[in-house]
Amino acid sequence: MRLTYNKNHVGDVLLVTLKGANDPEYIHLDGVTLIKDNGEIVGLNIFDASEKFSEDTLNSELSNEATVSEINSVLKKAGAETIEPDLSPKFVVGYVLTREDHPDATRLNVTTVDVGDETLQIVCGAKNVDKGQKVVVAKPGAIMQNGLYIKPSELRGVESNGMICSKRELGLPQDEDGIYVLPETYNVGDEFKAE
Numbered sequence: 084m085r086l087t088y089n090k091n092h093v094g095d096v097l098l099v100t101l102k103g104a105n106d107p108e109y110i111h112l113d114g115v116t117l118i119k120d121n122g123e124i125v126g127l128n129i130f131d132a133s134e135k136f137s138e139d140t141l142n143s144e145l146s147n148e149a150t151v152s153e154i155n156s157v158l159k160k161a162g163a164e165t166i167e168p169d170l171s172p173k174f175v176v177g178y179v180l181t182r183e184d185h186p187d188a189t190r191l192n193v194t195t196v197d198v199g200d201e202t203l204q205i206v207c208g209a210k211n212v213d214k215g216q217k218v219v220v221a222k223p224g225a226i227m228q229n230g231l232y233i234k235p236s237e238l239r240g241v242e243s244n245g246m247i248c249s250k251r252e253l254g255l256p257q258d259e260d261g262i263y264v265l266p267e268t269y270n271v272g273d274e275f276k277a278e
Contacts, residue, residue: 199272
C-alpha cells in the first residue's frame with residue numbers, strides 16, 4: 084500500500100494505491116472515491132485529507148496498522164467497505180541462488196532468488212546479475228517509484244515473480260548500469276529501505 088499526498092499540486096487529497104488496475108471503475112461517495120477493479124478496491128482518493136488525517140500520516144508514503152485504521156474509519160463514515168491490505172515488506176534483500184540464460188531471449192536471464200521466507204523465480208534483463216549476489220527484490224505487490232505495480236507475470240514464456248531492482252528504480256542516484264548489488268553486510272529477507 085502506498086500513500087501519496089501533495090497539497091500544492093494535487094489539492095487536499097490523499098491518494099491510496101493498493102494494487103494495479105486493468106479496467107478501473109470509479110465510485111464516488113461523500114468525500115471518498117473508491118477505485119475498483121473486478122469488484123476489488125485497488126485505490127482510494129480521500130478528499131479534505133488534512134481534516135481527516137494527522138500530518139504524520141499525510142507525510143508518509145508507507146503505511147502501518149494505525150494508518151489502515153485511520154483510513155478504515157474514514158471509509159466507514161462514507162458508507163464504504165473497509166480495506167485489509169497486505170502490509171508485509173515488499174522491498175527486501177534477496178540472494179541470487181542461480182542465474183541461467185533465458186531459453187527464448189538473448190538479453191534476459193532466469194534467476195532464482197532467496198528472499199528469506201521463500202525462493203522466487205525472477206526474469207531479469209540486467210547484464211550484471213549473477214549468482215552469489217545480494218540484491219534488492221521488489222516482491223509481487225510492490226509499487227515502484229514510477230507507479231508500476233509488480234505482479235506475477237510471464238516474460239517470453241518464462242514465469243517471473245518479482246523484480247531485481249536498479250538504484251534508479253528505487254529512487255536512488257544511479258552510478259552504474261544494471262541492478263543494485265548490495266554489500267555483504269545486508270541480511271537476506273530484511274526489508275530494504277531506500278535512504
